[in-house]
Amino acid sequence: MTTPPTGRTPAPTSDPGPSGSAEEERATQLARWSTAASVLVIGSALGTLVVTRFPQSIGLGVLALMGLAAAVYARRFRAPTAGAGPAGPVGGQGSRGAKGGSGGRAGAADAPEDRPGPTLEQRRAxxxxxxxxxxxxxxxxxxxxxxxxxxxxxxxxxxxxxxxxQGREACANELDDRLRDMLPIG
Incomplete structure (x- = not known):
C-alpha cells in the first residue's frame, strides 16, 4: 500500500553564495570565542571571592589565561567591519556624514541623529x-x-x-622579609 502524495514540494533554498556564508560562519565563530573569553575571565575573577588559598588560586590564574588566549584569538582573527576604516566612515566625511553642517558644530537637537551608535561588531571588538x-x-x-x-x-x-x-602579623612580616631577600630590589 502506498501513501498518496501530499502535494507539498520542498521549499527552494537560497544560497547566499560561498563568500557570504563563509564570512557569516566566521563572524559567528569569532563571536563565540569572544563570549567564551568573557565567561572564562569573569569566572576566574569571581572565583577570587571563593578561592583565597595559594595553591588552589593557581587554577583561577590558568582559567584567566585561557580566557585571555580566547580573547586574543577573537581579536586577532575578527572579521573586518565593512565601511569603516581607521579614518572613520567611508568617504572621509567625518562623524557628521553627508549633511555637512555649520562649521563642525552640532546643536543639541540634531546630535543623536548625526551620531549613530556603535555597531555590534564595534561593541564586540x-x-x-x-x-x-x-x-x-x-x-x-x-x-x-x-x-x-x-x-x-x-x-x-x-x-x-x-x-x-599577632600570629598573623608575624606571618605577614616573615613573608615580607623573605620576599625582600629573594628580590634584588632593596
Missing part, C-alpha cells in the same frame, strides 16, 4: 579589548605568587597555625 585587559590583570594577580612557590606555601602553613592577630 571593544568588549574583547576589555576582556584582554581584565584577563591580564586577573592572571597576573593569581600567577605571580607562583614565582615564589616555596615562600608562599610556607606562608600559608604559617597562617594555618596562626590563631591570633
Amino acid at each position: 571593544r568588549s574583547t579589548v576589555v576582556t584582554i585587559v581584565i584577563g591580564s590583570i586577573v592572571a597576573a594577580l593569581h600567577l605571580l605568587p607562583a614565582l615564589a612557590w616555596n615562600i608562599q606555601l610556607d606562608h600559608q602553613e604559617c597562617l594555618d597555625g596562626a590563631v591570633t592577630n
Whole structure:
C-alpha cells in the first residue's frame, strides 16, 4: 500500500553564495570565542571571592589565561567591519556624514541623529579589548605568587597555625622579609 502524495514540494533554498556564508560562519565563530573569553575571565575573577588559598588560586590564574588566549584569538582573527576604516566612515566625511553642517558644530537637537551608535561588531571588538585587559590583570594577580612557590606555601602553613592577630602579623612580616631577600630590589 502506498501513501498518496501530499502535494507539498520542498521549499527552494537560497544560497547566499560561498563568500557570504563563509564570512557569516566566521563572524559567528569569532563571536563565540569572544563570549567564551568573557565567561572564562569573569569566572576566574569571581572565583577570587571563593578561592583565597595559594595553591588552589593557581587554577583561577590558568582559567584567566585561557580566557585571555580566547580573547586574543577573537581579536586577532575578527572579521573586518565593512565601511569603516581607521579614518572613520567611508568617504572621509567625518562623524557628521553627508549633511555637512555649520562649521563642525552640532546643536543639541540634531546630535543623536548625526551620531549613530556603535555597531555590534564595534561593541564586540571593544568588549574583547576589555576582556584582554581584565584577563591580564586577573592572571597576573593569581600567577605571580607562583614565582615564589616555596615562600608562599610556607606562608600559608604559617597562617594555618596562626590563631591570633599577632600570629598573623608575624606571618605577614616573615613573608615580607623573605620576599625582600629573594628580590634584588632593596
